Amino acid sequence: MIQVALFGAGRIGRIHAGNLVRQPGVRLKYVVDVHAGAAAEVAALHGASVASVDTVLADPAVKAVLIASSTDTHADLIVRAAAAGKAIFCEKPVDLTLERARAAAAAVKEAKVLCMIGFQRRYDPTFAAVKQRIAAGEIGTPEMLIVTSRDPGPPPVSYIQVSGGIFKDMLIHDFDIFRWILDDEAVSVHATGSCLVDPAIGAAGDLDCTAVTIRTAKGRLCQINTTRRAAYGYDQRFEVLGSAGMLQAGNHKPTEVTAYGAVNVSVDKPEDFFLERYRAAYASEMAHFFDAFAHGAALRTTVHDGLKALELAEAATVSWREQRIVQLS
């Protein structure tokens, strides 16, 4: 039985806890949260105990930790968990600064522990099928990637203020999709955007709509469009054009009902938000983590991936702020 501790008993921490306890041979031993009540609630649900970070890291029975606490704690917890020899699953992003993220990556490397970053989209059935079909050669050589990534509505401005900005908070996922799907690294980034949804977001120094273009070492092109507010819901699509065809990853819907009415023919809107859209992905990534832990399989999303996505987010932020094309080494 693999004993595990969870840091963070908020919304995403609860999702991970629920998926964790369904893994055969895995048990949730501890829950840690600055809000004692939240920790107690999640612990009670799964027969775990509330504990402190120190207790968890000092307990040799704990073989793995799940970091789902607030972003500013990620890098530090990675460093400490790595030093304690624990396998690590950490929610994205590694950190909001490249410096601290690199320190965390270095700690993982030195400790030679497993460290998986929760880029859950790579585990989505639709997205993973596209990746697998590209790998099987179905569309020849990938040439262009168009990513559409739209939230149903903006978070509170108080969140925006500590989010690191839209490129680090929201597009970090899209930058990871870009690297994964095109299997290539960026050589230049151009990012622009606007504040069209809520002036308060602009007042907080951020954007709410962006348009990003990336060119890769192999000359491949990627365009990403995002918004904090799509009136019709959560829109998560991408399409990959290759030399021999194209693959599109579409939205998932709650049901397959089609309605023929006096005005039009309609189907369901996409799944509401990330908890619904990526439900299967969250379950699958947890299985992947424990499978890698138990059987030594290679991780699909490493701390290196976390770093590279952050570098792109940083470059996009600079491109937008300085209104120039940013070259990457």
Next chain:
Amino acid sequence: MIQVALFGAGRIGRIHAGNLVRQPGVRLKYVVDVHAGAAAEVAALHGASVASVDTVLADPAVKAVLIASSTDTHADLIVRAAAAGKAIFCEKPVDLTLERARAAAAAVKEAKVLCMIGFQRRYDPTFAAVKQRIAAGEIGTPEMLIVTSRDPGPPPVSYIQVSGGIFKDMLIHDFDIFRWILDDEAVSVHATGSCLVDPAIGAAGDLDCTAVTIRTAKGRLCQINTTRRAAYGYDQRFEVLGSAGMLQAGNHKPTEVTAYGAVNVSVDKPEDFFLERYRAAYASEMAHFFDAFAHGAALRTTVHDGLKALELAEAATVSWREQRIVQLS
């Protein structure tokens, strides 16, 4: 904690066991199967014991039973479980003969126990959404129902021989859908069919393709088309025309990938077979059963529904055999 016994540790029994143990406050206590090994395997998976029917029914701690054993055992187990005062979940059909099915229904009525029949399609997210939208008045008065129900391939002829024939084995689900969606009872049934898939099915006295037409008391019309072999997989659709519009229930797909190739534009085939297509429905019906048990809510699929679907299957069989329209009282 509600303690439950499972009769039948085959494919569908295992599905039910897995869903059962996820219900809060529910525990699988016993597994019963004529194959001791199968019973032991399922029992071990969920911390239950292997037992005999007698032991189960005599144990007052057992409040509910799941009947997922072979069809010929259903009616007898319902009668005995009812007499023992257990709540009953029974896979469809109640029985292959109307006489025994009626006896089972009578036993349930006399014992005043809960008895739910596993017409899982009513719990499918897509099908249930159609029903709910009709009830909300979206298409006015329902007038016509077209049901498409096709298996990916025929079962072994040895199974066909004991199946009761295609109308009782396969269309029993479609007859239930008809009653549920049109919310009306049949006054006449016309059934015809052919043996186009495998001559051995014909030699066994059965059909492998059918075309059924039902007319209801209110003059509503239903057409059902079925086959034992759709080369493209498991096809489960229906559409309801009403005075103000139409609702279609479509197939579910494994992923939302669309591929643009040199020849055409393609998407996934439907989910493979009933275990995949109705995965959510199986989970949902189990939650419904224990919810009804715990909170006294009305069952969506009763033993009466089981009887009525069987009457239609019987009428269809007569219509086909005697090549005539059968009137129902």
Next chain:
Amino acid sequence: MIQVALFGAGRIGRIHAGNLVRQPGVRLKYVVDVHAGAAAEVAALHGASVASVDTVLADPAVKAVLIASSTDTHADLIVRAAAAGKAIFCEKPVDLTLERARAAAAAVKEAKVLCMIGFQRRYDPTFAAVKQRIAAGEIGTPEMLIVTSRDPGPPPVSYIQVSGGIFKDMLIHDFDIFRWILDDEAVSVHATGSCLVDPAIGAAGDLDCTAVTIRTAKGRLCQINTTRRAAYGYDQRFEVLGSAGMLQAGNHKPTEVTAYGAVNVSVDKPEDFFLERYRAAYASEMAHFFDAFAHGAALRTTVHDGLKALELAEAATVSWREQRIVQLS
């Protein structure tokens, strides 16, 4: 230059006239109609003259006639035009009685003239593509055909009264689709229906919703569902299940716009009615007729097809009236 006369300057006659004059080497010489004004209007539009039936048939320069006048005139005009040695294009149906239709067919046979019946659906790009792909073997042996044929709204009851009933007026097209797509003849017909749209239709001795089942000599099955009123418009679909797959013919839409709104995701309703839906088919059938006339190619829709569809309509009418399955020789 092939000179042609048009009988009937109503809605469908005008469509045919417009398509006729676009055929290279074809000229509309005469227009005949009991309403002199209508005839004059169509004649003026295309530089033709108004004339009587006698004049037209006596003019040796007229090589072909288009019969688009009222149904009760079709058979007689066919007989007379055939006797005059004209090539004939006649709107469906040949007649409402089998006796007169057979007489018309006999006259055509004796005169050895070309006689095409306007089953325009066979010339629809989508329907014709399905036929061609079946012929190419894409779905193996056809086994089942499901036809959905729904009008947007009922015609006036005064029309219903002289229409010959829904089976001859509306399903005649579907019976032709059945024969063409399954490439087989009926051995039995079962038809039922209801009057759910307008009681006045029932009072006129007709139905407004029907459900028909046909079994063929080869054991193939066909189900047809129709209604005089689909609140969402004109619905013209069919699907053919074969031993190796299925082909569906779907509706055509005015545009390819998809709208994502707060409530759902929607597309256009189908094309409004037959003039829009079969616009390309009407053009294509006219080209086919003059191609057959000029180059001797075989007609796709002959007077024999007109007779066979009428026989099915007659059998369906009897099946419904006498509530029995009708066997065909």
Next chain:
Amino acid sequence: MIQVALFGAGRIGRIHAGNLVRQPGVRLKYVVDVHAGAAAEVAALHGASVASVDTVLADPAVKAVLIASSTDTHADLIVRAAAAGKAIFCEKPVDLTLERARAAAAAVKEAKVLCMIGFQRRYDPTFAAVKQRIAAGEIGTPEMLIVTSRDPGPPPVSYIQVSGGIFKDMLIHDFDIFRWILDDEAVSVHATGSCLVDPAIGAAGDLDCTAVTIRTAKGRLCQINTTRRAAYGYDQRFEVLGSAGMLQAGNHKPTEVTAYGAVNVSVDKPEDFFLERYRAAYASEMAHFFDAFAHGAALRTTVHDGLKALELAEAATVSWREQRIVQLS
């Protein structure tokens, strides 16, 4: 009767001639082409005469000219036709240089003649429906536009060499769509691209894949992705995100057949290329031109639109060549 002269009897000239002669009250009087044979062929088809530019412009009976000759002749013919007081329909682009295009626009202005540029996409039923629905407020304020514009295969390199480059030759249409749909002008353009299809295109100093980003005065964003080679055909889509929803303009297909096979479920590829995809648009724009000529309605696509699209193409070319963001006044 409006008498018209056609300059250019090539592929697109023939399309225009065919549509022109179907306009009521319009007659093709002259055809002019440097290839006498081509001119004679088109003239014969429509009962016109072959003539020289001088003859055409000197004939007071000619009220309008259609310029469908090679791009390098457009500006000069516009200037001369304007001076002769003819109404002008000119294929895009006005010219490959801004200087000459501006001279043509000035000549039109001075002569006060009608001058329509053949941006046929604005007349496509699907694209025009999107525009009309935006104007009706269906999606609130437009915020983002994503344009996908892909040819099935590259033209010969000899054509590339005189084409003015991909931005002027191919994206000129997309730049026009951008201005029309967002109803706003660009303030900055970023363009990048690659040569991934054919190295010979790169050797000719051009790109074959591009990614363009435009920001407007109102802060709206537009991304355009193009390629000279989509293995699956001609791909012409765009989507507009607004504050209250999204509208997508999808591809048109030859038929509405859906095939269910052993491997997947497929539909037709998009219409082959621009002549098929925009068949209705070409007919509609010609009707619009003569409607504007006869009734004085405002033109939907003016020489000013031609100029503005060319300015964007010029800016994109500079952005790519100099690897910088280009600001527009």
